[in-house]
Amino acid sequence: MMEYGAPIIENVFGISWLSVNLSNVLMIIVTSAIVFILSVLGARKLQMKPTGAQNVMEWVLDFVKGIVNDTMDWKTGKQFLPLAITLFTFILVGNMLGVITTGVYDGEVWWTSPTANPGITLTLSSMVIILSHYYGIKLRGTGHYIKSYFTPVWFLFPIKLIEEFANTLTLGLRLFGNIFAGGVLLALLVTLTTTGPIGFIGGAIPFLAWQGFSVFIGGIQAFIFTILSMVYIAHKVTVD
Amino acid sequence: MLGGFHLIDMAVMLFFFLILVYLVSKFAWGPVMNMMQEREEYVANEIDAAEASRKEAEKASAEALERLTQTKQEAQKIIEDAKSAGVKQEQDIIASAQKEAERIKLSAQEEIQNEKDKALQALQEKVASLSVLIASKVIEKEISAQDQDKLISDYIKEVGEER
Numbered sequence: 162m163m164e165y166g167a168p169i170i171e172n173v174f175g176i177s178w179l180s181v182n183l184s185n186v187l188m189i190i191v192t193s194a195i196v197f198i199l200s201v202l203g204a205r206k207l208q209m210k211p212t213g214a215q216n217v218m219e220w221v222l223d224f225v226k227g228i229v230n231d232t233m234d235w236k237t238g239k240q241f242l243p244l245a246i247t248l249f250t251f252i253l254v255g256n257m258l259g260v261i262t263t264g265v266y267d268g269e270v271w272w273t274s275p276t277a278n279p280g281i282t283l284t285l286s287s288m289v290i291i292l293s294h295y296y297g298i299k300l301r302g303t304g305h306y307i308k309s310y311f312t313p314v315w316f317l318f319p320i321k322l323i324e325e326f327a328n329t330l331t332l333g334l335r336l337f338g339n340i341f342a343g344g345v346l347l348a349l350l351v352t353l354t355t356t357g358p359i360g361f362i363g364g365a366i367p368f369l370a371w372q373g374f375s376v377f378i379g380g381i382q383a384f385i386f387t388i389l390s391m392v393y394i395a396h397k398v399t400v401d
Numbered sequence: 402m403l404g405g406f407h408l409i410d411m412a413v414m415l416f417f418f419l420i421l422v423y424l425v426s427k428f429a430w431g432p433v434m435n436m437m438q439e440r441e442e443y444v445a446n447e448i449d450a451a452e453a454s455r456k457e458a459e460k461a462s463a464e465a466l467e468r469l470t471q472t473k474q475e476a477q478k479i480i481e482d483a484k485s486a487g488v489k490q491e492q493d494i495i496a497s498a499q500k501e502a503e504r505i506k507l508s509a510q511e512e513i514q515n516e517k518d519k520a521l522q523a524l525q526e527k528v529a530s531l532s533v534l535i536a537s538k539v540i541e542k543e544i545s546a547q548d549q550d551k552l553i554s555d556y557i558k559e560v561g562e563e564r
Contacts, residue, residue: 169407178408179408179409180407180408180409181407181409181410181413182407182410185407185410185413185414186409186410186413189410189413189414189417190413190417193417193418193420193421196421196425197421197424197425197428197429200425200428200429200430201425201428201429203429203433204428204429204430204432204433207432207433207436208436209436209439209440209443211436215433215436218429218430218433219433219437222430222433222434222437242430242434243422243425243426243430244422246425246426246430247418247421247422247425247426250425251418251421275414278410279406280406280407280410280411280414281410281411281414283406283411284410284411284414284415284418285414285418288415288418
């Protein structure tokens, strides 16, 4: 198996700790653009009697609305619908991009899932957790927010504190792990198909099977990330 | 590199994600949701309108039924009126016919009586003239002087007694 590098630039602007993975930047832009274009195309020519793309859009909207509704009441939840729907579509499209194709240029992997990078997924999960704290304070007040760390009993405070970081880590790393592992196995199988006729036959069928399974995992992980984000937010904003 | 993370990647991710949230909710999901809301309201309105028109139709039908019953009753009444008017007219006609017949009968009887009287009178006159004629003939032939005297005296006597 050949090892591919990543287009990483170190010491940006001469700052020793500042670095960038250009592949990630590219894929973030590509994924965002695809999500935006698909959403806007789907929302064109909206009619009372939905047809074609509008049906898909409404189905996605109802699906995400269902996720939000499962975790909190709609009055509180409707303000998180844009966040949930963007999380879902962005992660879904990002997952699919890596499953369908992987692009290598000049020995460096440029085209892969943005969600196969722990930095990206942890950014998303941190954003969700920070938003949950922000809305927790905004919707229930600072008193309630602080009190929630000491209920039902005060000595649970350290555990509750750890919980916040654990949530962030598990939320991000779950997505990264699933997609990264899927990508690694796909890359292995691709390498196997290039070893010869027997390798091709032995690799092609598992490759197709694993690709199909990765599509499934990509969908499931997008769903899990969205619903867990909503659960964490609901945990902070709803009055028990 | 800081702890294995590329900070610019993370910043780009955050930046693009927040922009994406804003853009898709403004240009895609917002309009879709508005349309769904609009449809929901439309459907609710349609249901209300259908309910209202159903009620109206029920009311109209009840009214029509009532009108129909009323009309039937009126028609019945008209028929009965016509029947009773017919009966009355029939009786009137019969009564007037009877009266007329009575009148004709009476006048006919009167005329018969008149004719009878007239005939009687004519007959009496005829009888009187005939008897005078016969008497004169008889007298001419058979009366004697003696009888003539007697007759005259009797006559005078009668006249005198009558006085």
